[in-house]
Amino acid sequence: MDESLFKYKQCIVLRADLEMSVGKLISQACHAAVESSYETRRRKPRIWRRWREEGAKKVVLRVDSLEELEELAEKAEELGIVNVIIRDLGLTEVPPGTITALGLGPDLSERMDRVTGHLKLFR
Numbered sequence: 001m002d003e004s005l006f007k008y009k010q011c012i013v014l015r016a017d018l019e020m021s022v023g024k025l026i027s028q029a030c031h032a033a034v035e036s037s038y039e040t041r042r043r044k045p046r047i048w049r050r051w052r053e054e055g056a057k058k059v060v061l062r063v064d065s066l067e068e069l070e071e072l073a074e075k076a077e078e079l080g081i082v083n084v085i086i087r088d089l090g091l092t093e094v095p096p097g098t099i100t101a102l103g104l105g106p107d108l109s110e111r112m113d114r115v116t117g118h119l120k121l122f123r
Contacts, residue, residue: 008051009059010036010106011116015069016062018100024093025122028086028100029060035084036103043082044107051106061119069102075115081107 012032014025041048051057063069069085076083084103090096105112 006054006057006109008047008054008106009057009109009112010040010051011104011112012036012058012060013063013069013072013102013104013116013119014060014122015064015066015100016122017064017066018094018098020093020100024100028088031086032084032101032103033058034103035086036082036105039084039103040082040106047105047107056106057109059116060122061116062122063119066099069099072104072115073102076104079111079114081105081111081115 010033012029014029014032020028037048040051063072073083073085081104085099086101086103088094088096088098088100090098094100104115
């Protein structure tokens with residue numbers, strides 16, 4: 001599909017340094033996607049609606065440290081991009097309160113790229 005069709009996107013950032021199982025990664029990504037979507041719908045309903053109408057593009061990216069994830073959240077905050085840090089309950093693979101993921105947006109793709117454009121896709 002032509003990427004230029006999407007004016008908006010949501011970014012999900014996962015910590016690769018925690019070495020979580022695939023199932024745990026998926027779960028944390030879902031938490032980040034749902035929570036940041038919900039928060040954007042509440043705070044920026046017009047952006048959220050336009051993102052949904054064009055297909056609700058999501059991109060899953062990786063960082064290698066907590067510090068890197070926190071820097072992204074700070075940059076998003078400075079730019080006025082909705083961001084939600086996900087902390088795990090600690091019932092399975094990581095200690096309680098471990099920051100596992102960051103949900104960003106949705107917002108305009110060009111604005112999101114100012115925060116995440118340098119990151120690699122999570123593979």
